Amino acid sequence: MKAEKKKQKTDPESAAAPPPTETSTDGPLTLAIDIGGTGIKSAVLDAGHKPKSAFNKLPTPHPATPKAILDTIAKLASQEGPFDRIACGFPGVIKHGVILTAANLSPKCIGFHLENELAKRFGKSARVANDAAVQGYAAVEGKGLELAITLGTGVGSALFLNGKLVASLELAHTPFRNNKSYEEVLGNKALEKNGKKQWNKRLQEAIENWSNLFRYDYLYLGGGNSTHITFKLPANVKIKPNKDGIYGGVLLWQD
Numbered sequence: 001m002k003a004e005k006k007k008q009k010t011d012p013e014s015a016a017a018p019p020p021t022e023t024s025t026d027g028p029l030t031l032a033i034d035i036g037g038t039g040i041k042s043a044v045l046d047a048g049h050k051p052k053s054a055f056n057k058l059p060t061p062h063p064a065t066p067k068a069i070l071d072t073i074a075k076l077a078s079q080e081g082p083f084d085r086i087a088c089g090f091p092g093v094i095k096h097g098v099i100l101t102a103a104n105l106s107p108k109c110i111g112f113h114l115e116n117e118l119a120k121r122f123g124k125s126a127r128v129a130n131d132a133a134v135q136g137y138a139a140v141e142g143k144g145l146e147l148a149i150t151l152g153t154g155v156g157s158a159l160f161l162n163g164k165l166v167a168s169l170e171l172a173h174t175p176f177r178n179n180k181s182y183e184e185v186l187g188n189k190a191l192e193k194n195g196k197k198q199w200n201k202r203l204q205e206a207i208e209n210w211s212n213l214f215r216y217d218y219l220y221l222g223g224g225n226s227t228h229i230t231f232k233l234p235a236n237v238k239i240k241p242n243k244d245g246i247y248g249g250v251l252l253w254q255d
Helices: 066-080 114-122 131-139 182-186 188-214 224-228 244-253
Strands: 030-035 039-045 056-059 085-090 125-130 145-151 155-161 164-167 175-177 218-222 237-239
Touching: 030 066, 030 131, 030 244, 039 066, 039 244, 056 066, 066 114, 085 114, 085 131, 085 244, 114 125, 125 131, 125 244, 131 145, 131 155, 131 164, 131 218, 131 244, 145 188, 145 224, 155 182, 175 182, 175 188, 182 188, 188 218, 188 224
Parallel strands: 030 085, 085 125, 145 218, 218 237
Antiparallel strands: 030 039, 039 056, 145 155, 155 164
């Protein structure tokens, strides 16, 4: 397959990250995986969220079946060095480790017990959550009601109360405007079709809607397309780095 022939990409921002070591004095090492519609990223982190390896990325396979995704994760893991456990963010609804929705990946993912299969594949304990929830864990400050939104291939969402995950919301496919969902208006396809100017205008409308709906204390915007935001954000809205989707993986193990 073409995806298998492409060379692994190393994130240039972390090219100077320390090489992996056989032992760590920084608590258990977590292989953090961030599955996206176009790419799958990885890094090994210590208990303090510090990288113990380079950040790596491979294209999301097409079709993105469970086996193809696991094979891609295995390729990434082989480059990361030793780890003690796994944390994975997935772009869909996850319940008890099982994938319930996978709008931008293969429908064969629905019903797949990703958490169990990761544990079997690597012989390590694994935890899996919605990717926006993982990103939110790294972004939230733990005060009041905080909403995390990821803007990428699709639109991810998660709500936190005093630092605790309340729910991985499925805002992406709820009605927004002109009988279209948030994902149809703010997803990557809409950005490419309609251009940045209209995309930014619609995002401003969406933020107003979310503010009226949730009355959150803070809203955090992440995902690859958050870099295209050009308008001035309200004081309680912050753009967070896309790497929070990796850093938040350690926090899946906090409870």
